[in-house]
Amino acid sequence: MKNTPSDLRILSVDIGGSSVKATILDSKGNLTMDYQKVATPKPANPDNIVKAIKTLVKDYPEYDRISVGFPGYVRNGIVKTAPNLGTDFWADVNFANQLKKALSKETKVVNDADMQGLGVVNGKGLEMVITLGTGFGTALLMDGHLLPHLEVSHHPVSKGRDYDQYIGDKALDEIGEKKWNRRIKKVFKILKTVFNYDYLYIGGGNSDLLDFKLDDNMKIVTNADGIKGGAKLWQEDQHPVTHTAMATPTK
Known part of the structure; x- marks a missing residue:
C-alpha cells in the first residue's frame, strides 16, 4: 500500500x-x-x-x-x-x-x-530569506508559495563585485567582522529598497556574527529551521x- x-x-x-x-x-x-x-x-x-x-x-x-x-x-x-x-x-x-x-x-x-525559505516563513505576504555563509543565498515567497528563483548573489553590488564576493566567507576573512557588518548593513538597506519585503529571515552560519539591532520585521533563523x-x-x-x-x- x-x-x-x-x-x-x-x-x-x-x-x-x-x-x-x-x-x-x-x-x-x-x-x-x-x-x-x-x-x-x-x-x-x-x-x-x-x-x-x-x-x-x-x-x-x-x-x-x-x-x-x-x-x-x-x-x-x-x-x-x-x-x-x-x-x-x-x-x-x-x-x-x-x-x-x-x-x-x-x-x-x-x-x-x-x-530553507519553505521551512521558516509564516506564509503571509512577501517574505524574503537570505543565507550568510560561504556565499549569499536568497529566496522569495509570496503567501507561503515559492517564487521563481533569482540569483541575487551574482548581481553587482560594489565596485564590480557581486554579493558573494562582497559579503561571503572570503570577504569576511579578508576584512574582519567589523567592516563586514558595515557591508551587511548596506546590503540590508538595498534589499529593503529593492524588494519591499514584509519580512526578512536571515540564516547561514555567519548570521551569528551580526552585531547590530535588526528591524522588527527581520529575524535570524537556524539551519534546523x-x-x-x-x-x-x-x-x-x-x-x-x-x-x-x-x-x-x-x-
Missing part, C-alpha cells in the same frame, strides 16, 4: 560549502531525529557529494522521499550553477536523477535558500514551482 502524504517520511538534505547535513522529517516538517552532518568533500563534484550523502544516511531509519537544498541555481532538478562547489563540475548535471538512482527514492532538488522545508516540497497545496524538481526511481 502506498503512503499517503500524512504518512511520508522525508530525507531532507542540505548541501553547503563546508558540510552536508541531513535529517528525516515527518510530513509536517517535524524532525524525527537530530540532523547529522559530514564535511563537504573536496573536490565537491557530483560523485563525491553522492558518496558523502550515502555515507551520512547509511544507518538512518527508513524514509520514502528525498528533498535536497543545493547551493546554486537549480531548474527541474538540473543544476545550472554551483559557484561554491564548482560550476565546472555541476553545470547541467541532473542531480535529482543521480541521487534517486543512488538511493532508489523519489527526489526533489531546489536551491538551498529556497528550501530551514531543513524543515524539505517536507513542504511534498505538500500538495504548494505552488507548482516547488513541484518541478522531482525525479522518480526507475523500475
Whole structure:
C-alpha cells in the first residue's frame, strides 16, 4: 500500500560549502531525529557529494522521499550553477536523477535558500530569506508559495563585485567582522529598497556574527529551521514551482 502524504517520511538534505547535513522529517516538517552532518568533500563534484550523502544516511531509519537544498541555481532538478562547489563540475548535471538512482527514492532538488525559505516563513505576504555563509543565498515567497528563483548573489553590488564576493566567507576573512557588518548593513538597506519585503529571515552560519539591532520585521533563523522545508516540497497545496524538481526511481 502506498503512503499517503500524512504518512511520508522525508530525507531532507542540505548541501553547503563546508558540510552536508541531513535529517528525516515527518510530513509536517517535524524532525524525527537530530540532523547529522559530514564535511563537504573536496573536490565537491557530483560523485563525491553522492558518496558523502550515502555515507551520512547509511544507518538512518527508513524514509520514502528525498528533498535536497543545493547551493546554486537549480531548474527541474538540473543544476545550472554551483559557484561554491564548482560550476565546472555541476553545470547541467541532473542531480535529482543521480541521487534517486543512488538511493532508489523519489527526489526533489531546489536551491538551498529556497528550501530553507519553505521551512521558516509564516506564509503571509512577501517574505524574503537570505543565507550568510560561504556565499549569499536568497529566496522569495509570496503567501507561503515559492517564487521563481533569482540569483541575487551574482548581481553587482560594489565596485564590480557581486554579493558573494562582497559579503561571503572570503570577504569576511579578508576584512574582519567589523567592516563586514558595515557591508551587511548596506546590503540590508538595498534589499529593503529593492524588494519591499514584509519580512526578512536571515540564516547561514555567519548570521551569528551580526552585531547590530535588526528591524522588527527581520529575524535570524537556524539551519534546523530551514531543513524543515524539505517536507513542504511534498505538500500538495504548494505552488507548482516547488513541484518541478522531482525525479522518480526507475523500475
